[in-house]
Amino acid sequence: MNLTPTESERLTVFAAAEFARRNLREGIPLSHPEAVAYLTDEAMLMARTDLPFSEVRERAGRLLTSAQVEPGVPSMISYIMLELPTLAGSKLLTIYTPIAETADGPVPGEVIALTEAETVFEPSGLIDLEVVNTGDRDIQVRSMTHFFEVNKALAFDRAAAYGHKLAINAGGGTRFEPGIPKVVTLTPFVGERFVHGQAGLVNGPLDDPDTRARAFERACQRGYIQDES
Template identity: 55%
Template sequence: MNLTPTEMERLTVFTAAELARRNLREGVLLSHPEAVALLVDEVMLAARKNMAYDEVIDHAAALLCAEQCEPGVPDMVRIVAVDASFPDGTKLVTLIDPIARGDNDIRPGEIIVGDEPVELFPGLQRVSLTVVNRGDRDIQVRSQAHFFETNPALEFDRRAAWGHKLDVPSGGGVRFEPGIPVDVALVPMGGARVAQGFSGLVNGSLDADGALEAAL
């Protein structure tokens, strides 16, 4: 039996859809590929059964609910477009949000915050510095940067900044506009206190003997 690429894809979709049906029977929540395969297979089957276009969409929209899928899956399946073979020709069937989200469904990438504020770097001693950008364009420093090694156009007490980084949440930063003094708070870098890269002034332990003087 010789199969065309389209027929091979159809068999792949059917196999994945059968896996999804088995999982549903066993009470196993569907993953994203399984949910999509089930929706596509049912659309293509309904089209072959000569169901009306609107009936096909209504049928697919009633197949799954959020409780049958892994958390986050309904929000990942926003649009499903299927070229389905109807008796009168191929038509594009588009499903919009075919899996209704549950009240407590988690959205991928969603940030779930607690009831209490989170204290950044509790117990660490802060260092306050005034920084002036002596360059001619904005300079932005990110949260993970070893502040001592930031752009030479930034004027501040470099010695006091040794082994410190900005007291901001991870991924945040501070922008320094030319000529405008900015007060910043720094906290000691934690972990193994090894600085690699940046301006290449350390590339080793921040606490090694002579490291600060060598960098200066």
């Protein structure tokens, strides 16, 4: 049996629609692709039974309710466009809002803000430092970087930055352009306050006096700071 691309696609839609019908029989809410396949297959079946075009459009828009699909699916299907096989040839059918939304239904991708502000960083531990990029290209510092160990081309009070990181959301970053001073806010590391890797200046507990002394010694030797003051 040789099938045209259109016939192959029709079989795929039918298979997905049968999957959706099984879920409906079992009381399982339909996902977005299942709902689309079900509505498409039913509309094409109606067209094959020679129902008038207007009646197909009317019935197809009443096949599913919001209770039969997963939360958020109605808002994801604003319309469906498909070619109906009729005796007069193929006709384009557009079904607008095929699944009625509920007034309090979720919207996929919607951002719901908190009703009350939350403190991300304790204000008492924040410090502001002016940083200047003395290099010839942009430098970006990520949120979890120990600011004491950032690129040596950044000039600032490294002693004050010891044990601190940028006070920004996790995963974020701050870019420093050459020659342009920028004031950043730093917050202390919390938890066990161990730092490993990065520029290799600490590699141990931040609050251990010996570790701190070695970190400053390495920083001076490698040109991150000129002295320990």
